[in-house]
Amino acid sequence: MKRTLSALEGQPLEGQRAFVRVDFNVPLREGTVADATRIVASLPTIRWLRERGCRVILASHLGRPKGERKAEFSLRPVVSVLERELGIPVAFLEDAVSPDAQQATRRLKRGDVLLLENTRFYPGEERNDPDLADAFAKLGDLYVNDAFGSAHRAHASTEGVARRLKPAVAGFLMAKELAYLQGALADPARPFVAVLGGAKISGKIDVIEALLPKVDEILIGGAMANTFFAAMGLEVGTSLVEPDRFALAKDLLGRAGPKLVLPSGVTVAQTLEPGAPHRNVPRERIEPGWAVYDIDEDAAAEYTQRIGRAKTVVWNGPMGVFETPPFDAGTVAVARGLAVASDRGATTIVGGGDSVAAVKQAGLESKMTHVSTGGGASLELLEGKELPGVAALDDA
Ligand code: ADP
Ligand code: MG
Numbered sequence: 001m002k003r004t005l006s007a008l009e010g011q012p013l014e015g016q017r018a019f020v021r022v023d024f025n026v027p028l029r030e031g032t033v034a035d036a037t038r039i040v041a042s043l044p045t046i047r048w049l050r051e052r053g054c055r056v057i058l059a060s061h062l063g064r065p066k067g068e069r070k071a072e073f074s075l076r077p078v079v080s081v082l083e084r085e086l087g088i089p090v091a092f093l094e095d096a097v098s099p100d101a102q103q104a105t106r107r108l109k110r111g112d113v114l115l116l117e118n119t120r121f122y123p124g125e126e127r128n129d130p131d132l133a134d135a136f137a138k139l140g141d142l143y144v145n146d147a148f149g150s151a152h153r154a155h156a157s158t159e160g161v162a163r164r165l166k167p168a169v170a171g172f173l174m175a176k177e178l179a180y181l182q183g184a185l186a187d188p189a190r191p192f193v194a195v196l197g198g199a200k201i202s203g204k205i206d207v208i209e210a211l212l213p214k215v216d217e218i219l220i221g222g223a224m225a226n227t228f229f230a231a232m233g234l235e236v237g238t239s240l241v242e243p244d245r246f247a248l249a250k251d252l253l254g255r256a257g258p259k260l261v262l263p264s265g266v267t268v269a270q271t272l273e274p275g276a277p278h279r280n281v282p283r284e285r286i287e288p289g290w291a292v293y294d295i296d297e298d299a300a301a302e303y304t305q306r307i308g309r310a311k312t313v314v315w316n317g318p319m320g321v322f323e324t325p326p327f328d329a330g331t332v333a334v335a336r337g338l339a340v341a342s343d344r345g346a347t348t349i350v351g352g353g354d355s356v357a358a359v360k361q362a363g364l365e366s367k368m369t370h371v372s373t374g375g376g377a378s379l380e381l382l383e384g385k386e387l388p389g390v391a392a393l394d395d396a
Contacts (some may be wrong), residue, residue, distance in 0.1 A: 003394040004175040005048060005144060006166065014053035017105050019140025019165060020045060021389075023147040023268040023373065024078050024115075033081050039372060043085055045146045045171035046113065050086075055108040057139050058082075058156050059096070059116045062145065068122030075118050082113065090115055097122065097135040105139045116323035121159040126155055133160025146171025146180075149374035151389030162196050162392035170393055174374065178390065180349050180370035182380040185214055189311035195303065195334055197222030198317025198354065201245050206383040207316065212256055216310075219261045219303045221295045221319030221330060228262055229255060229283055229292075237268065247362060261306070263299035263319075265331075266292040272324055294320025295330035304337035311345075313338055316352040316382065321359075331358045339367035351378030 022042040027034040042058075049056050065073040075092075082090045091114040093104050108114055116139075118124045124132030133156040137143075143165040147152065150158050151174065162168040170178065184192075194215045196204060201224045211218060220228060223240040230236045231249035253260060262283065268290040269278035280296035281287075295303070300319070307313055315338060319330035335358060338348040348368045350359050353375035359365050372378040377387055 001396040002178065002390060003167065003169045003396045005045060005169050005171055007396065008142070008169060015110055016054050016141040017057055017108070017139065018049045018054040018142050019057045019059065019136060019145055020049070020144040020171065021147045021150070021161070022058050022060045023149045024058070024075060025062050025149065026078065028072075028077055031077055033077050036081050036218070036394050038373065039078060039081050040085065040243060041173050042146055042171070045173065046086065048172070049144070050111045050113070053110040055105065055110060056113045057116065058103055058113065059119050059136065061120040061125065061150065061157070062118050063120070065118060065120050067120065067126070069121045069259055073118050073120070075115060079115055082115065086113060088113065093117065095141060097132065101135070102138050119155070122156070124156055126153070128154050128156050128160045130160060132156040133164055136161040137164035140165055144167040144171045145389055145393060146173045148174045148372070148377055150375075150377070151387040152377040152380045154388035158389035159392045160171070162389065166394065168393045174390075176370070177372060177374065177378070178381075180347075181211070181351065181372065181378055184312055184314055184347065184349055185382070185384065188214065189227060191216040191310045192312040193217045193219065193310035194316050195219045195221070195304055195307065195313065195315040197224060197319045198352065199223050199240065199329075200242060201227045201249065202242055204317065204379070205245075205248065207379060208252060210382060210384040211314075212259065215259065217261055218256065219306060220262060221299075221303070221334070222317050223292070225236070225262055225266075225295070225318065226292050230287070234283060235286050235288065236292065237286050237288050239292040240288070246332065261303075262303060263295040263324070265296035265298045267294040267296050267320065267327060267329070268292055272321060274324070278326065293324070293327040297329070300330045300333035303334055306341075307334070307337040307341050308344070310341060311347065313341055313346055313348045314382065315348070315350045316355055316379065318354050322354070322358045328358070328361075332362050335359050335362045335364045339364045342367050342369055351375070351382065
């Protein structure tokens with residue numbers, strides 16, 4: 001367990017400079033913020049610190065400028081969003097390692113907020129360069145990491161600075177992510193059902209391995225299922241499969257036994273073109289020249305039933321090519337299944353960039369107990385790995 005912001009309650013925070021790593025990796029359109037979700041998600045941490053008299057210094061990366069100062073990756077457009085949300089002027093600092101950067105943070109008044117320019121404008125950020133981490137550490141009196149989506153990377157603003165600047169604690173958003181994603185695995189209410197899908201089995205082997213001993217059932221969908229089908233000797237036509245994983249899939253099937261559930265039927269088509277004919281077939285009837293693009297209605301109904309009996313559900317990876325209707329049907333059905341399970345009191349957790357996008361697309365985000373803000377980071381937590389940005393924080 002890691003120390004969180006709330007553990008600092010009662011300590012003398014008045015006038016302290018809080019260096020806060022946030023995730024402001026927001027989409028930009030014509031120089032303005034196109035979606036402020038991530039900024040809004042960081043507000044509870046910022047407000048809490050301001051209310052206690054802290055001076056708040058915010059750091060984030062945006063995009064992949066690869067260590068160069070590139071105008072299109074500037075965090076400057078975030079300033080006006082912060083000003084609107086917080087109702088105060090927000091200062092901006094071009095260069096966090098310049099000689100007068102420290103002075104700029106010391107000039108701030110209690111409750112003031114200063115946003116630093118993109119941390120990835122420095123080549124040292126992604127290398128976790130000690131000098132850059134030192135420079136960041138000089139800008140604060142305490143460190144708060146609220147950037148869950150970047151916690152799986154050991155960068156100067158996530159890992160390096162947390163080793164140097166103490167106390168180093170988890171912000172509210174980070175704490176919530178850890179509570180759900182680690183909590184679900186540590187002590188799940190049962191039955192515990194995992195739903196796994198997506199394009200590739202190869203990217204999710206470690207998740208399957210880590211979840212197998214903990215869950216009561218793993219329901220498989222997406223192109224991942226095809227690799228299992230092929231490993232079982234079924235015809236998979238032109239479906240996306242990973243032949244170099246057939247042996248592994250076979251081994252997993254053997255070890256998992258009835259815990260691992262594959263779709264009984266699938267939706268197939270000859271091409272992904274809009275309007276191309278498609279049909280539902282049992283998994284034993286996939287024909288050459290046809291590809292699996294979704295689980296079918298029967299499989300979706302069965303999965304929904306199993307999800308409905310669960311007390312904990314973790315979902316990562318869409319059931320089909322949800323970007324191309326009608327192959328979104330299986331994914332939408334599973335999303336609805338989780339929503340119903342939530343209504344019945346189950347804990348439902350969704351992780352993974354595309355799965356989260358699918359849940360949002362279906363308008364069901366608010367129905368889930370927890371929708372993770374970090375794709376890669378949530379996957380690594382489900383794999384049971386320790387995230388470097390979290391490991392560097394103080395223990396509770
Ligand atoms: P997440 O981001 O939720 O972890 P992934 O990135 O692993 O999910 O997988 C998402 C991708 O998997 C989507 O782009 C989707 O189109 C693709 N996919 C799902 N099912 C299939 C399928 N049967 N054939 C081809 N691609 C699929
Ligand atoms: Mg993805």
